[in-house]
Amino acid sequence: MSGVREAGEHDFVAVGLGPFNLGLAALTDPLDDLDGVFLEARDAFSWHPGMMLEGATIQVPFLADLVTMADPTSPWSFLSYLKQHGRLYPFYIRESFYPLRAEYDAYCRWVSTRLPSIRFGRTVRSITHDGGGYRVEAVLADGSTEVHRAPRIVLGVGTQPSLPWPLDGLGAPVVHSADYLPARDRLRAGESITVLGSGQSAAEIYLDLLEGIREGGYRLDWVTRSPRFFPMEYTKLTLEMTSPEYTSYFHALPPATRDRLGREQRHLYKGISGDLVDTIFDTLYRLSVDGPVPTRLLTGAELRGASWDGQRFALDLHHLETDQPLRTSTAGLVAATGYAARVPAFLIPLADRIRWDAQGRLDVGRGYAVDHGQCEIFVQNAEEHTHGLSAPDLGMGAYRNSVIIAQMLGREVYPIEERIAFQEFGVPADLAVGDPRPPVPARPPADDPRPRRALRPDASAPTSHHHAPGSHHNTLSLSNGEDPR
The missing domain is CATH 3.50.50.60 (FAD/NAD(P)-binding domain)
Known part of the structure; x- marks a missing residue:
């Protein structure tokens, strides 16, 4: 009716x-x-x-x-x-x-x-x-x-899941972190999984998959373009930047300065909680008692290209510090690459x-x-x-x-x-x-x-998809605007 x-x-x-x-x-x-x-x-x-x-x-x-x-x-x-x-x-x-x-x-x-x-x-x-x-x-x-x-x-109306350009429109079963839990069993059934990103969501997903790596028998890689796995900063004077006066100060700056600061401040609120970083290390250490853990943590590697042959992803990466290309392949791919306003x-x-x-x-x-x-x-x-x-x-x-x-x-x-x-x-x-x-x-x-x-409205975006988490410095256990890695 x-x-x-x-x-x-x-x-x-x-x-x-x-x-x-x-x-x-x-x-x-x-x-x-x-x-x-x-x-x-x-x-x-x-x-x-x-x-x-x-x-x-x-x-x-x-x-x-x-x-x-x-x-x-x-x-x-x-x-x-x-x-x-x-x-x-x-x-x-x-x-x-x-x-x-x-x-x-x-x-x-x-x-x-x-x-x-x-x-x-x-x-x-x-x-x-x-x-x-x-x-x-x-x-x-x-x-x-x-x-x-x-x-x-x-x-x-919140923000929408964002993918790096090589994956956007690829037509492959890329799993964004927003949809991780429904896809977890399928990912674990494959012989290899790669997690892209270095924010809180990427770290949580990596740890969740790491805990089942022995039973699942899969290889697990964690790749980010960041030079290291940055912890979020919780020092109290830094936390004062989530304040009315800093908001007013930031708002009064020229747009170009605001954009530059936005890039420079990412590590303040788009990193990983220090406790989680330590837990990941401790888990790797515990698992390594039984022999090498089938996992790789790769930093400084930017995604430059991707393809899907129906069975596996081929990922073309570029190591930013050595200026060298590299390639890897994976059966499952999780993109913990944040969200964007549309x-x-x-x-x-x-x-x-x-x-x-x-x-x-x-x-x-x-x-x-x-x-x-x-x-x-x-x-x-x-x-x-x-x-x-x-x-x-x-x-x-x-x-x-x-x-x-x-x-x-x-x-x-x-x-x-x-x-x-x-x-x-x-x-x-x-x-x-x-x-x-x-x-x-x-x-x-x-x-x-x-x-x-x-003005490029997203005609397909729902009117109420929320990734706002918000966070302390955007530090809910998943970051609303995690930097696409």
């Missing part, structure tokens, strides 16, 4: 339901003067199901839940979830700040089923502006269309209402809005290039939602921290010498055609 149904008017419509928009739903739930609706294509909340490895933890403390950093008294906190499920004292006795990944997923599902503003099974197909507000069309499972109207939009197709009708940078990316304002007036279209975890490494960090999700709520209401509902770091970023005003350099334009001139040409 098909048809179009007017579902009502709201103060805002949110598209997609990852942890960040779920946090917004929880924080707006008690507000009588802010009515929002959250549209999610899936039938239920699910957070990284392909990487729900047994015993894996998230790598941010439980305080980085959906609401606590904005409202410690919220009934939607992780501690409230534990209390209601009789698990608060066991969690206390466990003496670890880091929840199990499966437990965090269960917590989010608990919240998502109790908020009346959430609508599952709604796939957003188009968003248009009729002069008075936004018209959001969502398709339901029965083929009918539901229309929601609002003066504001919040986009939380512009969803339903934004095409709104292209003229959105600010774009010279590279065709969303030009996100400091208050997380992308429309020209900076008050109508907000984004969640689509601003790493403008706001830095705090964008995918779960611990900063409640802060960003506090800012977005304040922008929509014109008042501060949840106190917004402006300074939490001991250190200062940039040049302190009392130490500055001379006049500051003139500001660099944040976007090209209006008559520059590049933003329009650069």
Whole structure:
């Protein structure tokens, strides 16, 4: 049965339901003067199901839940979830700040089923502006269309799995880390497996496969273009870079400087937890007691080409430090190569209402809005290039939602921290010498055609595929934006 149904008017419509928009739903739930609706294509909340490895933890403390950093008294906190499920004292006795990944997923599902503003099974197909507000069309499972109207939009559609160009479009059974668990048995049934990447997901998958290497009888290789297996940095002064003041400092920098810093800072939040690095070494040591372990760890090797003959992959690599080519083959291939932001197709009708940078990316304002007036279209975890490494960090999700709520209401509902770091970023005003350099334009001139040409929406991308994990420095046990290796 098909048809179009007017579902009502709201103060805002949110598209997609990852942890960040779920946090917004929880924080707006008690507000009588802010009515929002959250549209999610899936039938239920699910957070990284392909990487729900047994015993894996998230790598941010439980305080980085959906609401606590904005409202410690919220009934939607992780501690409230534990209390209601009789698990608060066991969690206390466990003496670890880091929840199990499966437990965090269960917590989010608990919240998502109790908020009346959430609508599952709604796939957003188009968003248009009729002069008075936004018209959001969502398709339901029965083929009918539901229309929601609002003066504001919040986009939380997440990021999509990314493959290095030699594998993109290869037409071969490459397994992205996002889909690892469903493919694990098939991979183990082969005679060889290669894992590409050097982030947290790659390390977790390598360890998971390594534990079964003797019983499985397969060869296991781990290949990365990084010069070494970088650990994530957890030192406290570095953690201050996930702060409101560093975010403001980063946002004010010229785009070219931001892009350079984004590349230079990758090792701060796209590496591997130190404990996991040690566990991998200890596992290799333990297995080596019975003889050589059939595995190879290869660093500094960039993927330059790939082919598939129906049985095996041939991988053409280039060793960056020696400038030498090399080739390997494998029956199974896991690409733990991260995720990338894409512009969803339903934004095409709104292209003229959105600010774009010279590279065709969303030009996100400091208050997380992308429309020209900076008050109508907000984004969640689509601003790493403008706001830095705090964008995918779960611990900063409640802060960003506090800012977005304040922008929509014109008042501060949840106190917004402006300074939490001991250190200062940039040049302190009392130490500055001379006049500051003139500001660099944040976007090209209006008559520059590049933003329009650069807009390449992903028409096939679902409206609610979330890899946002966020992380501490993007350090959930899987990194939202792991560097494609």
